[in-house]
Amino acid sequence: MKNKENNNTSALKRFFPYMTKYKVENFSAIILGIVSGISSVYITKEIGHAIDQMMGVGQVNFSSLAKISILFLILVVVLASTQWLIKVLGNRVAYLSVGDLRKDTFSHLNDLPLSYYDSTPHGDITSRFTNDMDNISLAVSSVYNQVFSGLAIIIIALITMLRSNLILTAVVLLSTPIIFIVSWLVAKSSQENFSKQQEMVGQISSFISERVGNQKIVVAFEQEKNSQEIFEKLNNQLYDKGQKAQFSSSLTNPSSRFVDHLAYVAVGFTGAYLILVAKADITVGLISSFTIYASQFTKPFIEISGIITPVQTGLAGIVRAFSILDQKPETPDDNLPHLNQVTGKVAFENVDFAYVPSQPLIRDFNFSAQPGEKIAIVGKTGAGKSTLVNLLMRFYDVDTGEVSVDGHDIRQVTRDSLRSNFGMVLQDTWLFDGTIRENLTYGNADATDEEVYNVLKESYMFEFVDRLPKKLDTRLGEHGVKISQGQAQLLTIARTMLSKPKMLILDEATSSVDSLTESKIQDAFLKMMEGKTSFIIAHRLSTIRNADKILVMDKGQIVEIGNHEELLKKQGAYYDIYKAQFAS
Numbered sequence: 001m002k003n004k005e006n007n008n009t010s011a012l013k014r015f016f017p018y019m020t021k022y023k024v025e026n027f028s029a030i031i032l033g034i035v036s037g038i039s040s041v042y043i044t045k046e047i048g049h050a051i052d053q054m055m056g057v058g059q060v061n062f063s064s065l066a067k068i069s070i071l072f073l074i075l076v077v078v079l080a081s082t083q084w085l086i087k088v089l090g091n092r093v094a095y096l097s098v099g100d101l102r103k104d105t106f107s108h109l110n111d112l113p114l115s116y117y118d119s120t121p122h123g124d125i126t127s128r129f130t131n132d133m134d135n136i137s138l139a140v141s142s143v144y145n146q147v148f149s150g151l152a153i154i155i156i157a158l159i160t161m162l163r164s165n166l167i168l169t170a171v172v173l174l175s176t177p178i179i180f181i182v183s184w185l186v187a188k189s190s191q192e193n194f195s196k197q198q199e200m201v202g203q204i205s206s207f208i209s210e211r212v213g214n215q216k217i218v219v220a221f222e223q224e225k226n227s228q229e230i231f232e233k234l235n236n237q238l239y240d241k242g243q244k245a246q247f248s249s250s251l252t253n254p255s256s257r258f259v260d261h262l263a264y265v266a267v268g269f270t271g272a273y274l275i276l277v278a279k280a281d282i283t284v285g286l287i288s289s290f291t292i293y294a295s296q297f298t299k300p301f302i303e304i305s306g307i308i309t310p311v312q313t314g315l316a317g318i319v320r321a322f323s324i325l326d327q328k329p330e331t332p333d334d335n336l337p338h339l340n341q342v343t344g345k346v347a348f349e350n351v352d353f354a355y356v357p358s359q360p361l362i363r364d365f366n367f368s369a370q371p372g373e374k375i376a377i378v379g380k381t382g383a384g385k386s387t388l389v390n391l392l393m394r395f396y397d398v399d400t401g402e403v404s405v406d407g408h409d410i411r412q413v414t415r416d417s418l419r420s421n422f423g424m425v426l427q428d429t430w431l432f433d434g435t436i437r438e439n440l441t442y443g444n445a446d447a448t449d450e451e452v453y454n455v456l457k458e459s460y461m462f463e464f465v466d467r468l469p470k471k472l473d474t475r476l477g478e479h480g481v482k483i484s485q486g487q488a489q490l491l492t493i494a495r496t497m498l499s500k501p502k503m504l505i506l507d508e509a510t511s512s513v514d515s516l517t518e519s520k521i522q523d524a525f526l527k528m529m530e531g532k533t534s535f536i537i538a539h540r541l542s543t544i545r546n547a548d549k550i551l552v553m554d555k556g557q558i559v560e561i562g563n564h565e566e567l568l569k570k571q572g573a574y575y576d577i578y579k580a581q582f583a584s
Contacts, residue, residue, distance in 0.1 A: 008315055008319060010322075011315070011318045011319045011322045012315070012318065014322055015097075015101065015136075015318050015322075018097040018098075018100050018101055019093055019097045019140065019144075021097075021100075022092075022093050022096060022097070025089045025092055025093050026093070028085075028089060029086050029089045029090070029093075029144070029148040030148060032082045032085050032086050032089070032148065032149075033082075033086060033147075033148030033149045033150075033151065033152040034152045034156075035078065035082050036078075036079055036082035036083055036086065036148075036149040036152060036153070037149060037151075037152025037153040037154075037155065037156040037157075038152070038156055039075045039076075039078045039079040039082065040079055040149075040153050040156075040157075041153065041156045041157050041160050041293075042075055043072060043075045043076065043079065044157075044160075044289050044292040044293055045160065045289055046068050046071060046072055046075070047072075047285075047288065047289060047292060050065060050068045050069075050072075050285070051283075051284060051285035051288050082149070083145075083149055086144075086145060086148055086149055087141075087145050089144075090140075090141045090144030090145045090148075091141045093140065093141075093144060094136075094137045094138075094140035094141035094144060095137050095141075097140060098133050098136050098137045098140065101133070101136070101321055102129060102133050104325065105128070105129070105321055105324050105325060106129070108324060108325050108327070108329065109125070109324065111329035111330055112327055112329055112330070113329075113330050113395070113396070114390070114395040114396065115355075115396065116327055118355075121202070121203070121206035122206065122209060123202070123203075123204075123205040123206025123207065123208065123209035124202035124203065124205060124206045125324075126205055126206075126209065127201055127202040127205035127206070128202065128317075128320050128321055128324060130205075131198070131201050131202075131205070131317070132198060132316075132317030132320050132321055133317065133321065135198075135310065135313045135314045135316070135317040136314045136317045136318055136321070137314075138310045138313075138314060139310045139311045139313065139314020139315065139317075140314065142310050142311065143311060146300055149300075150299070150300025151300065153297075153299070153300060154297060154300055157293050157297045158297065160293065161290065161293050161297070164286060164289070164290070165282060165286065165290065167270065167274065168267055168270060168271060168274075168287075168290045171263065171266045171267055171270050171294075172263060172267065172290070172293060172294045172297055172298075174263075174266075175262065175263035175266070175294070175298060176297070176298060179298055193241055193244045193245035196241045196245075197238065197241040197242045197245045197313070197316070198313065198316040198317060198320060200234065200237055200238040200241050200242075201238065202320070203234055204231075204234050204235065204238060207230065207231065207234055208231075211227050211231075245312070245313075263294045263298065264291055264294055264295070267287070267290050267291050267294050268287070268291065271286075271287035271290065272287075275287075330415070333413075333414045333415055334414070336412060336413055336414050337412075337413055337414070338413060338414055338417035339405060339406075339408060339410075339413040339414070339417040339418050339421060340417065342405060342406055342421045342502045342503065343371040343406055344369075344370075344371035344372060344373075344405075344406070344502060344503050344532060344533030345368070345369070345370060345371050345405065345406050345407065345533070346368065346369040346392065346403075346404070346405055346503075346533055347367070347368040347369075347402075347403070347404045347407075348365050348366060348367045348368070348388075348391075348401070348402075348403055349366055349401055349402045349403075349404070350364055350365075350366060350400065350401040350402070351364070351365040351366070351391065351398045351400070351401035351402070351403060352364065352365075352398065352399045352400040352401055353365075353387065353391060353396065353398050353399050353556075354399060355387075355396075360556070361384055361387060361556045362384055362387060362388075362391075362556035362557075363556060363557070364401075365401070365556065365557065365558070367551065367558060367561075369533055369535075369549070370533075371533055372530075372531050372532065372533060373533055373534075373548040373549060374529055374534045374536065374546065374547045374548045374549075375533070375534065375535050375536065375547065375548065375549050375550075375551065376536045376537075376538060376544035376547035376549070376550045376551065377535060377536065377537045377538075377550075377551045377553060378537075378538060378544065378550060378551070378552055378553070378574065378577060379551075379552055379553035379554055380554065383553040383554050383555065383556070384553050384555070384556040384557075385537045385553055386507060386537065387556070388535070389505050389507060389535065389537065391403055392410075392422075392505070392535070393418070393419055393422060393424075393505070394410055394411070394415050394418060394419070397411060405418065405421070405503075420501075421501060421502040421503055422501055422502075422503050422504070422505055423443075423496040423497075423499050423500075423501030423503070423504050423505070424496065424504075424505045424506075424507070425489075425492055425493050425496045425504075425505070425506050425507070426492075426507045426508070427507055427508035429485065429488040429489045429491075429492050430492070431476050431488055431491060431492070432476075433475070433476065434475065434476065435470075435472065435473050435474060435475055435476070436465060436468075436471075436472050436473070436474050436476060436491070437449075437452060437472040437473060439476060439491060439495060440452050440455070440456075440472075440491065440494055440495050440498055441498065442495055443495060443496070443498065443499030444498050444499045444500065447498050449472065451498060452472060452494075452498065455494040455495075455497040455498045456494055458494070458497060458527065458528075459490050459491070459493045459494040459497065460490060461487065461490045461491060461494055464487065468481065493525075496528075497528050501532070502532060502533075503532055503533045503534065503535075504528065504529055504532055504533075504534040504535065505534075505535045505537075506525065506534065506535070506536045506537065506538075507537045508537060508538060522546075526546065544564070545564045546564075547563065547564065548563065549561060549562070549563065550562060550563060550564060550567055550574065552567070552572075552573045552574045552577075554573065559572070559573050560572050560573050560574050562574075
């Protein structure tokens with residue numbers, strides 16, 4: 001519990017500069033808060049004066065009441081205007097500061113290693129950028145609106161009360177620490193529930209994102225009922241955590257108001273005693289004003305206790321946002337040289353690697369590829385094929401040993417210069433919401449339309465795009481043209497062709513393409529791979545017949561190496577895989 005409190009305090013301190021950087025808005029709010037506080041307290045004082053002008057039947061000073069009423073009206077207009085402006089400024093600071101935090105967090109995400117994305121549910125990351133950030137904005141604007149006007153009212157009301165009557169002021173002040181204690185006790189007990197509530201929101205977001213994105217598989221396997229049961233379980237857990245958080249925080253406001261109302265009663269009894277028994281020189285109007293002063297003095301504390309729910313939800317969001325910023329980024333490499341004029345010689349020397357230290361995957365791995373060679377990698381699932389790609393692209397770093405390109409240890413050159421020399425076509429296609437042109441030029445923004453159409457022809461997508469009304473300007477995505485998985489993969493192939501890489505990685509690149517189109521794509525790949533060192537991961541052996549070398553992997557090791565004909569003659573592991581696919 002103490003550790004959580006330290007995390008909350010630390011997160012608040014780190015978020016504070018995001019708000020204070022907007023000096024004009026904050027200074028304006030301070031001035032408006034002072035004006036608002038003076039207006040509010042002065043209204044209360046004039047209410048007391050007005051009551052004192054009505055002492056009984058035939059004892060009403062209408063002339064003074066008229067002047068007080070006009071002044072009262074002016075003060076109300078000033079009070080309403082300043083409070084409205086404070087709310088406007090509060091909302092502005094809230095959304096600007098959270099916008100800055102969101103930008104910094106997203107920027108930091110781009111610097112995190114791939115291992116973070118592999119180990120963190122994507123829906124939970126999304127939830128931190130949506131639900132949590134919105135909760136922070138709501139909390140900041142709520143507190144902001146109370147702090148500037150509320151603090152001014154507290155100070156001005158206290159000064160006014162002290163000048164009016166010390167005894168009645170003491171009665172009002174006695175209630176304030178009780179309100180503080182009540183609010184603090186409730187907040188302390190409910191904060192942990194709010195943190196757990198936000199964690200459950202992240203889990204539900206992750207679950208929904210996963211199921212919605214793969215609903216076809218859910219339906220195909222008739223798992224709708226199972227998905228519903230899992231969702232209801234998570235939803236019930238969220239309900240349980242949320243109910244506890246809401247219940248505990250909801251006690252703050254009524255408890256504070258109860259103490260506040262006791263203060264009213266105490267002021268009334270004390271005032272009556274001073275007039276009737278002590279014969280003190282005070283008026284009914286002053287007692288009435290003190291009743292309102294008591295309300296004004298404690299109102300900011302009560303209102304803050306009233307917004308304890310959004311404040312604690314926002315605090316949990318701040319902690320979750322900074323937990324991303326606390327993730328260790330990839331080691332900076334700006335001072336390293338760039339990898340230029342690549343010929344394509346790749347070598348793995350004595351490489352050891354494990355995703356989890358206790359589960360070694362690759363041990364003492366050695367292999368080299370000469371410039372322009374086409375290297376195919378085959379093997380059972382989990383053999384380590386994609387791991388080689390992860391190491392080659394420095395998505396992960398080797399534990400021991402060295403991976404080099406043209407004799408340069410890839411850890412001794414910038415990641416950007418390394419990755420810019422590779423073109424990748426993956427099994428999982430990704431096309432973002434945008435035009436076909438924007439998607440194709442993602443890796444080569446300077447490409448001309450002629451170059452774009454050329455790669456579309458090479459990837460057998462030209463006729464499809466040419467038939468579209470807006471051609472390259474046709475939008476893809478949720479609000480655009482719907483295309484098949486195979487067409488999406490062809491477009492990703494065209495995108496890689498357009499980026500003109502020095503080396504290629506094809507990871508099950510034709511898995512979603514029919515056999516007829518696949519044979520055509522092979523011709524396009526062969527043209528694209530000419531003179532380029534290429535790594536081809538494939539389960540279908542028909543796609544790798546023309547490879548210069550075929551690596552057969554098992555348990556992170558190369559068990560066979562050679563070309564297609566050589567490996568068939570050996571009648572070893574490759575022969576077994578080939579026979580299994582082409583037994584007929």
